[in-house]
Amino acid sequence: MTPKSLNLFVLPAIMLAIFLTIAVALWLSTGNAFYLFNFGYIGTALAIGMGVYAALPARKKPMGRRLAQFLIGTYMLVFLGLLQRENMQIEGFFFYLLAGIFAGSVIHYLVAKIVGVFIFNRGWCGWACWTAMILDLLPFKRHKTEPLAAPWWGLRYVHFGLSLGLVAWLWWGTGYRVEMQSVTELYWLVVGNLLYYVIGIGLAFVLQDNRAFCKYVCPIPTLQKIPARFALLKIAGNAEKCNDCGACNKMCPMDINISGYIQQGRRVLSTECIMCLECINVCAKDALFVNFGNDREVR
Ligand code: SF4
Ligand code: SF4
Ligand code: SF4
Known part of the structure; x- marks a missing residue:
């Protein structure tokens, strides 16, 4: 059976409607108008980027994605992170969970990196991440080297384990407690992000691959992989045309x-897909x- 395609002009409207629904639901349930602004802004930025993508000719389409990346990535890093002093790094997410604080960072991880992945797949990684918005500027879009062997793909799990271990040691071993909007939060975010940028840019040049950091080092896919497997949004193909x-x-x-997936009549099931x-x-x-x-509908 041939899978149905989604019109690329309809997608921005669907995305905007989903984000506005989340914005209104959170606003009404908490009484906090910030959610209205926050999710309204992100949904609008995404819809603008996707609309530009749909409207441009094939060669220029990536500009729409880049636009969304910058509109969302800079907003989250500069406004939520640096100005509001929220630790948006994965360690910040763990600390807020331990402290029982329903911070913006927790909502971000739930919507973009865990629960939302069941719907949008790893769209965060393709269209919004502030680390990748810099990495995608580098000159190795079509990398010439072979992918690293399987053991290197385990690095991201080691990174995830080290982050979790560090948080556990600070929390239970030293009695450290997170203080919202403190200078410590700001330092953690700044130093963590700088490290990501330095390692990400260095790896891109060594392996001649813009997304090497995403594939081998970033701990976020550890959270995304299970929901990504079951994601509703995926790439599909027509085997007769291919x-x-x-x-x-x-x-x-x-x-x-x-x-390979298309020839088998399947959607692209790989949890590496960043849409x-x-x-x-x-x-x-x-x-x-x-x-x-x-x-099932495409097998
Ligand atoms: S893998 Fe990590 S660095 Fe890469 S886009 Fe996803 S969250 Fe960003
Ligand atoms: S392999 Fe098939 S799906 Fe891929 S670019 Fe060629 S024709 Fe298109
Ligand atoms: S399969 Fe996914 S990650 Fe690869 S090019 Fe297509 S959308 Fe991008």
């Missing part, structure tokens, strides 16, 4: 064997599209 040229595989920043849509752009046969549904 001539197995491999252009999409070469373009994919996450090294996914896209044509960047580069594969759709590059396919001369117009065989790929965004699909909202479940995996």
Whole structure:
């Protein structure tokens, strides 16, 4: 059975409606108008980026994604992180959970990196992350080197374990307690992000791959992988149109064997997919599209 495609002009409207629903629901249930502004802004920025993507010709489409990345990434890092002094690093998320504080950071992780992934897949990584918005500026979009061997993919789990261990030691071992909007929060965010940027840019040049940090070091996919497997939004394809040229595989920043899935009549099930849509752009046969549904309908 052929999977249904989602019209790329309809997607921005759907995204905006979802974010506005979240904004109103949180505003009404907490009485805090900030949620209205926050999710209204993010939904609007995403819809603008997706609208620009849909409107531009294929060669220029990535500009729409980059626009959304900058509108959302800088807002979250500069406004929520640096000005509001919220520790948006993964350690901040763990600390707020331990302290029982329903901080903006916790909502961000739930919406963008855990629960929301069941719907949007890893769209955060393709369209909004403030680390990747810098990494995607580097010159190695189509990396020339082979992906690293399997053991290196485990680094992200080591990173996740070290972050969790550090938080546990500080919390139970030293009695450290998080103080909202303190200078410590700000330092943690600034130093953590600088480290991410330095390691991410260094790895990109060493491995000639803009997204090397995302593939091997970042701990966030550890949280995303299970919901991403069951995500409603995925890339799908029409096997009858696909001539197995491999252009999409070469373009994919996450090294996914896209044509393999399409030839098997399946959606792209890989939990590495960041929904960047580069594969759709590059396919001369117009065989790929965004699909909202479940995996049974395309087998
Ligand atoms: S893997 Fe990490 S650094 Fe890369 S886009 Fe996702 S959250 Fe950002
Ligand atoms: S670029 Fe299109 S035609 Fe070529 S392998 Fe990918 S899906 Fe098939
Ligand atoms: S499969 Fe397509 S949308 Fe997913 S990461 Fe690769 S190029 Fe991007």
